[in-house]
């Protein structure tokens with residue numbers, strides 16, 4: 584049995600993962616960032632012990648603990664670096680956590696962990712695999728030769744911060760016109776709220792109960808599926824931006840698989856079909872005999888926890 588912990592900006596989610604890679608028990612607490620790292624580590628220790636106790640285990644019986652972190656994971660010294668949304672610049676995680684739990688602890692960037700979890704559990708035979716995780720932001724994970732490619736300092740795979748439009752929408756990273764600022768779930772929601780102001784008859788208004796604050800990415804896909812023109816135009820524009828980003832990644836990496844995960848991927852073929860068609864028109868290798876397969880993630884909700892738990896099955900960075 585392993586523990587996977589997904590340290591997010593809002594919640595810390597922990598799960599007990601069995602040998603078949605199923606989450607058999609879970610719990611979650613608020614991250615309450617910013618606060619000192621010691622408090623976050625204490626919560627991780629407490630959740631690990633409680634999950635073990637609830638399932639008749641002691642922490643020392645665990646095969647390992649893995650943590651997905653929303654920042655750079657420095658594998659040399661076990662520190663979290665540049666965790667901007669937690670207000671942490673540089674703080675030790677692996678040392679204190681493994682000392683308090685008495686078991687091996689591994690960690691990696693959360694998008695890398697999610698990509699690794701999808702890659703290992705999804706039955707992909709290919710040795711090159713990219714994952715775009717589209718949620719409030721856009722995360723990226725790169726798997727080359729069957730291993731996570733983390734770069735020289737653990738910071739590789741920031742797909743969300745490639746510039747698609749110089750001088751465009753401001754991004755959380757301080758630049759403008761990033762892929763994330765234009766194609767995350769939050770970007771789609773902002774685009775929908777903007778469009779609704781000029782479309783008082785749109786079904787979007789009905790689906791959000793008349794309150795624009797209730798609009799989610801799903802609301803836009805639901806309205807488009809019901810034939811709403813405003814929502815249809817939003818999805819058309821949104822998948823065009825997404826395809827520009829996907830085509831950039833394929834032109835650079837030519838991976839066997841480009842996998843789309845995160846909340847937005849739950850839209851299924853309403854997202855994937857236009858994304859595949861538009862990306863195919865944009866890539867350089869239009870006449871190649873083999874091309875990248877673009878697919879939706881299978882692991883979905885548990886990607887963060889399972890991916891983190893699987894990090895404990897061995898260091899996978901090249």
Ligand SMILES: [Zn+2]
Nearest residue numbers: 744754756761
């Ligand atoms: Zn950015």
